[in-house]
Amino acid sequence: MPNILHRIGIEGTTSETVYQAVASREGIASWWTEKVTGESTVGSVLQFRFGKGGPDFQVLELAPPTRVRWKCVAGPEEWIDTRIHFDISQQDGETVLLFKHCGWRAEVEFMHHCSTQWAYFLIGLKQLVEVGQGRPYGPRFEPISHWSR
Amino acid sequence: MPNILHRIGIEGTTSETVYQAVASREGIASWWTEKVTGESTVGSVLQFRFGKGGPDFQVLELAPPTRVRWKCVAGPEEWIDTRIHFDISQQDGETVLLFKHCGWRAEVEFMHHCSTQWAYFLIGLKQLVEVGQGRPYGPRFEPISHWSR
Numbered sequence: 092m093p094n095i096l097h098r099i100g101i102e103g104t105t106s107e108t109v110y111q112a113v114a115s116r117e118g119i120a121s122w123w124t125e126k127v128t129g130e131s132t133v134g135s136v137l138q139f140r141f142g143k144g145g146p147d148f149q150v151l152e153l154a155p156p157t158r159v160r161w162k163c164v165a166g167p168e169e170w171i172d173t174r175i176h177f178d179i180s181q182q183d184g185e186t187v188l189l190f191k192h193c194g195w196r197a198e199v200e201f202m203h204h205c206s207t208q209w210a211y212f213l214i215g216l217k218q219l220v221e222v223g224q225g226r227p228y229g230p231r232f233e234p235i236s237h238w239s240r
Numbered sequence: 241m242p243n244i245l246h247r248i249g250i251e252g253t254t255s256e257t258v259y260q261a262v263a264s265r266e267g268i269a270s271w272w273t274e275k276v277t278g279e280s281t282v283g284s285v286l287q288f289r290f291g292k293g294g295p296d297f298q299v300l301e302l303a304p305p306t307r308v309r310w311k312c313v314a315g316p317e318e319w320i321d322t323r324i325h326f327d328i329s330q331q332d333g334e335t336v337l338l339f340k341h342c343g344w345r346a347e348v349e350f351m352h353h354c355s356t357q358w359a360y361f362l363i364g365l366k367q368l369v370e371v372g373q374g375r376p377y378g379p380r381f382e383p384i385s386h387w388s389r
Binding site for chain 1: 248
């Protein structure tokens with residue numbers, strides 16, 4: 092099945108800090124969307140909202156400071172049952188975040204959009220940790236297309 | 241085979257302008273890398289260079305103002321024989337660029353990196369057309385990891 096893959100390297104930080112940015116509700120709200128509700132505990136569901144709705148993810152795994160896994164349980168039809176993997180490691184003097192949004196059923200145009208949009212937010216996560224400001228969906232968000240409105 | 245997919249929407253422009261940005265050497269140099277040599281004609285080879293080398297692409301197709309196709313003929317081992325597709329259309333009052341880097345042989349870590357890096361450059365292409373400045377590899381480039389050095 093097709094997957095969206097990304098990788099960023101973050102300087103001057105630790106795996107623990109990057110883990111908190113993807114594992115805690117407050118962390119995620121600082122780079123993906125400010126509109127997050129729910130609890131980030133294994134088995135619980137996090138609700139993420141954007142302009143036109145958004146996905147709910149069940150938390151499958153929280154393994155500090157290296158791994159987070161989610162499964163989509165509601166939201167855009169194309170996302171249902173897809174999974175998100177965050178993997179954190181130390182490489183070449185920086186903290187590396189590998190990202191995978193896996194289990195797409197087809198390479199639809201929405202998948203193209205989501206791939207670019209994930210990269211935008213993940214580069215924002217790097218900026219959040221390095222300079223203190225991300226660009227989550229909210230006042231600082233800059234759309235990559237009309238799809239983002 | 242795994243593919244990298246992206247999509248951006250560009251406001252206030254035409255398919256012809258976006259086509260020139262991906263079909264002409266001068267256009268590509270304004271958003272991907274300033275170091276481009278060769279001719280952008282069907283059958284010719286374009287050489288793109290970054291900090292650590294870079295790929296050569298043979299131009300397979302130039303169909304103004306909607307389609308450009310390249311095939312990698314030299315460069316990083318993982319890129320050899322992969323193809324780049326640019327497809328341009330009008331949708332919802334904007335010019336949409338669909339991007340595909342297809343034919344990867346495995347979902348290696350380098351593919352994760354390249355996916356995020358392509359998004360960075362393509363969002364720069366949007367900025368180039370909308371506000372007059374991209375961020376190609378060169379003085380305005382901001383690395384997404386040490387891999388980009």
